Amino acid sequence: MLWLLTPASLMAGDRNWLYPAVILAVFGLLVVFWLNRTRLRGSWQNAAGPLCRSLAWLLLCACLVDPLWSSLRPRSGANVLAVAVDVSRSLDVRPSATAATRASEFASLLSSGESTQPLGWLKRLEQDFQLRRYTISDRLQQTDSFESLKFEGSASALRSALTSLRQRYDGQPLAGILLLTDGNATDLTADIGELDGLPPLYPVVPSSQLQLPDASVGTFTITQSAFDDAPIAIQVSPTVVNPGTAKLRFSLLSEDGVSLETQTRDISDPAPLRFRHRPAGSGTVFYRLQAALVDEDGSEFSDEATLINNTQLIAVQRPSNARRILYVSGRPNWDFKFLRRAVESDSQLQMTALIRIARREAKFDFRGREGETSNSLFRGFDRADPDTVEEYDEPVLVRLNTRSADELRGGFPKTADELFLYDAVVVDDLEADFFQADQMRLLYDFVSRRGGGFLMMSGQESFAQGGFDRTPIGEMLPIDPSRSAAFPRTGVRLELTRDGWLQPWVRLHGDEPAEQERLERMPPFLTVNPPGYVRPGAQVMAEVRDAEDTVWPALIVQRFGRGRTAAVCVGDLWRWRLSEGLRQLRALTSPAAVPNNARGTSPASPAEDLSDHARASRQLMRWLVSDVPGRIEVDVRNLPEQGTGTVRLVASVRGPDFEFRENADVRFQVIAPDGRQFELTGVPADTEIGVFEAEMSAAQEGAWRVTATAIIAGGVASETLTATSGWASQPLQQELRSVQVRPQWLEELAARTGGRVVSVDEVEDLVRQLPTTSAPLQEVRSWPIWHSWWVFVFAMLLLSADWTVRRRKGLP
Numbered sequence: 001m002l003w004l005l006t007p008a009s010l011m012a013g014d015r016n017w018l019y020p021a022v023i024l025a026v027f028g029l030l031v032v033f034w035l036n037r038t039r040l041r042g043s044w045q046n047a048a049g050p051l052c053r054s055l056a057w058l059l060l061c062a063c064l065v066d067p068l069w070s071s072l073r074p075r076s077g078a079n080v081l082a083v084a085v086d087v088s089r090s091l092d093v094r095p096s097a098t099a100a101t102r103a104s105e106f107a108s109l110l111s112s113g114e115s116t117q118p119l120g121w122l123k124r125l126e127q128d129f130q131l132r133r134y135t136i137s138d139r140l141q142q143t144d145s146f147e148s149l150k151f152e153g154s155a156s157a158l159r160s161a162l163t164s165l166r167q168r169y170d171g172q173p174l175a176g177i178l179l180l181t182d183g184n185a186t187d188l189t190a191d192i193g194e195l196d197g198l199p200p201l202y203p204v205v206p207s208s209q210l211q212l213p214d215a216s217v218g219t220f221t222i223t224q225s226a227f228d229d230a231p232i233a234i235q236v237s238p239t240v241v242n243p244g245t246a247k248l249r250f251s252l253l254s255e256d257g258v259s260l261e262t263q264t265r266d267i268s269d270p271a272p273l274r275f276r277h278r279p280a281g282s283g284t285v286f287y288r289l290q291a292a293l294v295d296e297d298g299s300e301f302s303d304e305a306t307l308i309n310n311t312q313l314i315a316v317q318r319p320s321n322a323r324r325i326l327y328v329s330g331r332p333n334w335d336f337k338f339l340r341r342a343v344e345s346d347s348q349l350q351m352t353a354l355i356r357i358a359r360r361e362a363k364f365d366f367r368g369r370e371g372e373t374s375n376s377l378f379r380g381f382d383r384a385d386p387d388t389v390e391e392y393d394e395p396v397l398v399r400l401n402t403r404s405a406d407e408l409r410g411g412f413p414k415t416a417d418e419l420f421l422y423d424a425v426v427v428d429d430l431e432a433d434f435f436q437a438d439q440m441r442l443l444y445d446f447v448s449r450r451g452g453g454f455l456m457m458s459g460q461e462s463f464a465q466g467g468f469d470r471t472p473i474g475e476m477l478p479i480d481p482s483r484s485a486a487f488p489r490t491g492v493r494l495e496l497t498r499d500g501w502l503q504p505w506v507r508l509h510g511d512e513p514a515e516q517e518r519l520e521r522m523p524p525f526l527t528v529n530p531p532g533y534v535r536p537g538a539q540v541m542a543e544v545r546d547a548e549d550t551v552w553p554a555l556i557v558q559r560f561g562r563g564r565t566a567a568v569c570v571g572d573l574w575r576w577r578l579s580e581g582l583r584q585l586r587a588l589t590s591p592a593a594v595p596n597n598a599r600g601t602s603p604a605s606p607a608e609d610l611s612d613h614a615r616a617s618r619q620l621m622r623w624l625v626s627d628v629p630g631r632i633e634v635d636v637r638n639l640p641e642q643g644t645g646t647v648r649l650v651a652s653v654r655g656p657d658f659e660f661r662e663n664a665d666v667r668f669q670v671i672a673p674d675g676r677q678f679e680l681t682g683v684p685a686d687t688e689i690g691v692f693e694a695e696m697s698a699a700q701e702g703a704w705r706v707t708a709t710a711i712i713a714g715g716v717a718s719e720t721l722t723a724t725s726g727w728a729s730q731p732l733q734q735e736l737r738s739v740q741v742r743p744q745w746l747e748e749l750a751a752r753t754g755g756r757v758v759s760v761d762e763v764e765d766l767v768r769q770l771p772t773t774s775a776p777l778q779e780v781r782s783w784p785i786w787h788s789w790w791v792f793v794f795a796m797l798l799l800s801a802d803w804t805v806r807r808r809k810g811l812p
Contacts, residue, residue, distance in 0.1 A: 017064045025061040029054055049802045056798035059791065067785040074128060074775035079175035081129035081770070082165055083122065085110065085146060086136050086181035088153035089732060093305050093739045096211040103151035105206055106180050109760050110146035121767040122146070128771040129175060136161040136181070138644035138699075138731075154699065154731040155644040158185035159195065166198050173776035176200040176755065178766075183742035186734050187640040192749055200755035200773070202766060203746040207759040213242045213301060214739050215291045216309035222316055226505035226622030228615040230276030232316055233504075238291050241740060243267040246293040246301060252277065255286040255313075255703060264294065276510065282347060283320040284726030286703045288313055309736040313703065313728040320724045322350040323625040326422040328412060329355045330430035330461055334574035339426075339621075340400075342614035349621050351401060352422070354408050356434070358396035395434070412439055417656045419443070420450050423628040424621070429459025429571075431466040432473065444472035448561025450658045453624035458529045458571035465529065476565050478539075478558040483532030485552060491524030492544035494554060494570070500541035505623040506555070508615050518612055523579045527571030528552055544570060557623075566624065577613040584611075629658070632721040634668075634708040644731045645699035651682055651692045651708040653721065660690025665711045668694050673702025673729075682708070698729045 036050040091103040100108075113122035125131055133143050137153025140161040158181060165177060176199050183205060218239035225231055240248060251262040252275040261275050279285045289312040293301040304310075325343070329336055332355055343351045399408045412435065413419035419442055435443070446452045456462055456477060468474035469482040496519070500506040509515040528544060530552045538558035543551050557566040631654050639646040653664045666682030682692030698704050705726040712719045747757050754774075758766050785791055 015065065017066070021061045021064040024064070025058055028057040028061065032057065052798040052802040056795050056802070059795050059798070063785075063791065069785055073772055073778060074175060075777045075779045076128050077130065078777040079129050079173045079775040080132055080169060081125060081175050081178070082132045082134060082169070083125075083146075083178045084134040084136050084140070084161060084165070084180070085149065086153075086156055086158065086179070087149055087151045088137050088156040088184075088186075088735055089151065089308070090156060090184045090735050090739065091151045091182055091206075093210070093736075094212060095206070095208040095305075097303060099208055099211075102182060102206040102208075105208070105760055106151075107149055109180075109204075109763060110149065113763075114146055121764060124767060125770065134161070134165070140164045153735075155186045155640070155735055156181065156184055157187045157640070157643070158183075159187045159192075160642075162195055162198060162201075166195075169199075174199045175775035176202060176770065176773075178202050178204060179746075180204045181746070182206060183744070183746050184735070184738050185745075186644075186731075188745065192745060192752075195749060196752070198749070198753045201746075201750045201753045202755045203743065203750055203757045204763060204766075205741050205743050205746070205757060205759055207761050210241060210305060210740050212303060212305040213240070213244060213246060213293055214305035214309070215240050215243070215248060215293045216737060216739075217289045217291050217312035217733070218737075220289060220312070220314065222314065224316070224318075224626075226619040226626060227276075228278075228508070228619050229510070230278050231622075232277050232279060232285075234275040234277075234287070234289070234314070236273045236275070236289060238273065239738070240267050240293070241305070243293060246295065249292045249294045249298075249300075251290045251292075253288040253290060255288065257288065260287075264298075279316070279318060282318045283724050284703075284705060285316045285318055286313060286726070286728060287316065305739045306736055308732050309739070312733055313730055315703070315726050315728045317725060319348050321630075322348055323423040323628065324421065325349060325351045325424045325426060325621060325625065326413075326419075327351055327353040327355075327426045327428065328430060329353070329428040330434065330459065331356060333429065333459075334577075335428060335457060338574055338577045338613060339617050342617040343621060345614075346618050346621075349618070349625070351621075352403075352408070353398075353400040354412060355398045355400065356395045356430075357398055360395045413442070414439060416442060416445065416450075419446050420452075420656060420658055422452065423625040424453035424455065426455045426457065426624075427462075427473075428457040429461055431461040432468045432471050435473070440472040444476055447476055447563035447565060451562035451627070451629045453563055453628060454560075454565045455568065455620070455624055456566075457568045458527065460571070462571075463529045463531065463567070463569070476560045477567055478535055478556040478565055479531035479553070479567050479569075480533040480535060485530035485532045487530055488528055488544070488546045488550065488552065490547050491526055492528060492546045492552070492570075493519075493524055494522055494542055494544055495519060496542050497540050499539045500555070503541060505619045506541045508612055508619075521579075521612075523575050525570050525572050525575060528554075529569045529571060531556070531567070531569055563628065564624070566620075568620075573613070577611060580611045580613060629654070630723065631655075631658070632708060632710050632723045634706060634723045634725045636706065636725055636727040638727075639695065640734075642695075643697060643699075645729050646695065646697050647727065647729075649680065649682070649694045649696070649706055649708070650685075651710060651723070653690050653692065653710045653712065655712065660688075661712055662689060663713050664690075664692070665713075666692040667709050669707040669709065670696065670698075671705045672698070673700055673704065682710075698727075699731060701730055701732065702728075704729055 032050055032054050085106065091106065092101050094101050110122070113120040116123060122131065133146060135141050135143055135149065136156065136158060138155040138157050140157075158179070162177070165174075179201060181203060183203070216239045218237050220234060220236040223233040223235070225233065234252065236250065238248060238250060246267065247264055248267055249262065249264045250273050252260045254260060260277055263273055265273070277287075291310050293304065295301070327336065327339070336353065336355065340351055340353065343349045395411075397411055402408055414436075425443065425446065432440075443454065447454045454476065463477070463479065464481045464484040468477070474481040496506060496515075501512075507515050508518055525544065534540060534553055534556055535558065538556050540553045540556050542555040544554045545551050552569065554570050555566070555568055557564065633652045635650045637648045637650060639648055649668045651666050651668070653661050653666065655661045662684060668680040668682060670678040670680065672678070678696065680694040680696060682694050685691040685693050692710075703726060705724065708723050708725070710721045712721065743757050750757050
């Protein structure tokens with residue numbers, strides 16, 4: 001009768017001899033101790049002989065119970081063992097100039113494993129397991145043999161492949177997974193806990209380390225700002241391996257390969273590279289980042305591990321439609337003239353103005369001719385024309401740059417559908433009584449709910465002087481209009497605060513000395529609406545300081561609801577532009593400027609105003625509308641876990657009141673890099689209202705563009721909205737982002753599953769151990785120790801040692 005103690009243990013084959021064996025053992029030990037009682041009292045050398053004789057006697061007595069050694073081992077042919085091979089392009093890299101590629105190393109290992117003469121390691125595993133062969137690239141595929149593998153995959157979807165294996169063999173006896181890879185997964189997430197539940201994982205990694213140099217684009221971030229000279233900032237942290245004495249040359253190129261900027265630096269410099277550029281077009285703009293290792297003389301290295309990862313195509317999303325700004329002023333002034341001139345040259349901005357040229361008059365005052373009911377300023381115009389006939393109790397307003405004849409016909413918008421057509425509102429030198437209570441609440445909703453921008457500029461009827469205290473407009477200002485500080489008695493100079501120095505849209509130059517020089521050139525200002533209190537959470541970007549070193553906030557901004565608000569407290573910024581014009585005039589009339597004029601050069605036209613004042617005005621307006629949402633917005637999200645190049649197109653649709661709409665028909669028009677066009681239908685998202693999605697595979701390398709069209713069903717007629725976007729598909733660059741072997745996450749995952757990472761040279765040892773490791777289906781195997789040769793050899797050695805000791809001591 002067999003009885004099991006542990007998964008690997010010693011057991012008695014015949015328990016009937018257990019008591020006789022114990023009696024004989026005790027009797028023999030007593031006899032030995034009695035016969036050698038005098039010798040046991042001496043040194044340990046005298047006791048060595050009896051001790052060996054006792055051990056030999058115990059071993060012989062133990063053989064009477066027929067001892068068996070029992071262990072658990074996988075049942076032959078019952079368990080499944082999966083062998084998965086990464087066949088991506090990242091393995092087609094030479095570690096050194098003389099070594100073969102990692103793909104060749106794996107191919108040689110697999111070829112020897114499939115061999116039948118002599119029996120390869122894969123064939124030996126088939127004797128103990130049901131062997132399943134798989135290849136991994138962008139997805140998991142089963143194969144019958146590993147002969148003639150081609151390592152041409154464009155991705156290494158290791159995480160999704162392991163997940164698929166776990167799901168495929170759920171409830172089946174999967175004993176383990178042998179994974180041949182370099183560890184460069186393109187779909188790896190930060191949390192590997194989602195791979196829990198795997199059987200023992202045995203990653204096999206290449207044995208040779210990378211020795212050749214390699215430069216890659218690495219990681220990059222794209223930042224867009226309202227900075228006039230270069231609104232796009234690209235920060236790159238390149239990756240360089242084994243550079244030696246080489247230098248790094250990094251270039252920013254246009255989509256068609258035209259070099260825009262090149263920087264060369266030492267490899268030892270850890271600071272990231274920064275590129276700034278101002279694109280000429282709108283919509284999606286594509287750039288290329290290019291890295292290269294160069295010698296001291298500037299020649300490029302010809303022997304890199306790979307050149308595929310040296311170039312990266314990136315997409316930058318620029319506004320495709322001009323942002324609309326409504327400018328409302330209480331009187332014509334210089335500020336509007338220069339602000340309008342600055343905005344006219346910006347394709348991203350469009351300003352519509354509503355300017356009051358005459359205040360509201362009481363009906364009983366300033367009567368004209370007898371029987372006249374219209375304002376005398378309009379005498380002589382056709383009374384039937386509603387644009388030229390104004391009642392006495394209505395202000396006289398002028399509309400500029402409107403899109404249609406009906407826009408702003410009734411003055412300032414009175415409904416959300418009218419006001420929400422704009423992205424920002426600028427109020428300049430206008431009192432609170434100009435607005436009705438409903439219009440103030442509408443402006444409040446315009447910022448907080450619609451997400452628009454609001455700017456109040458300084459003037460004699462702005463802020464506290466305009467009576468905005470305890471009004472919805474005053475509540476959303478970054479300053480408290482109920483408090484006002486003392487007015488400056490002398491001219492004040494403008495200076496930036498710490499927050500202002502950190503914001504690109506506040507500065508005009510990229511370096512501090514040039515910016516400081518610009519501030520010193522600005523003239524002193526004489527008109528200030530001094531705020532007495534800046535609200536908590538608001539940021540002061542600029543201040544003014546008088547001769548007595550008294551400081552007042554000049555430019556204050558804050559987030560408010562979904563939008564943002566700002567206050568400019570300097571009322572005569574137009575002096576800045578006039579002073580620049582005087583400097584330009586002096587430069588043109590000076591003797592040194594005559595040769596330039598003779599050659600045909602001329603100052604910039606008003607449509608191309610490049611003055612500091614114009615640039616500052618454009619940057620302020622861009623900041624005001626930078627985060628304002630549109631009626632329709634399209635976004636592209638990468639889904640690497642679902643396959644190479646798989647993306648999800650997401651469109652958010654809002655109605656005229658900027659509430660999300662579900663009653664929309666959304667279509668995506670996609671243009672591939674080779675010019676092919678696709679049309680996809682947007683499906684409503686499960687978790688978000690007004691969001692429509694569509695998924696597609698965009699594995700082709702290059703620039704992809706998409707146009708989202710939404711048709712919203714209305715009461716009388718439907719409304720059509722469009723938005724554009726784009727993305728860069730580069731699966732090979734993602735695959736070869738790193739050319740080094742990365743076993744770190746594999747080691748962690750193998751330790752969590754009970755496996756271990758081995759190199760190519762250790763595969764044979766692993767194959768010999770796998771049949772003895774634990775598996776879902778196991779069987780008990782036992783063999784008698786009595787028939788083992790080492791038992792008799794050990795007993796003979798013990799008796800021989802006893803006889804030798806007695807002979808040397810001359811004992812009987």
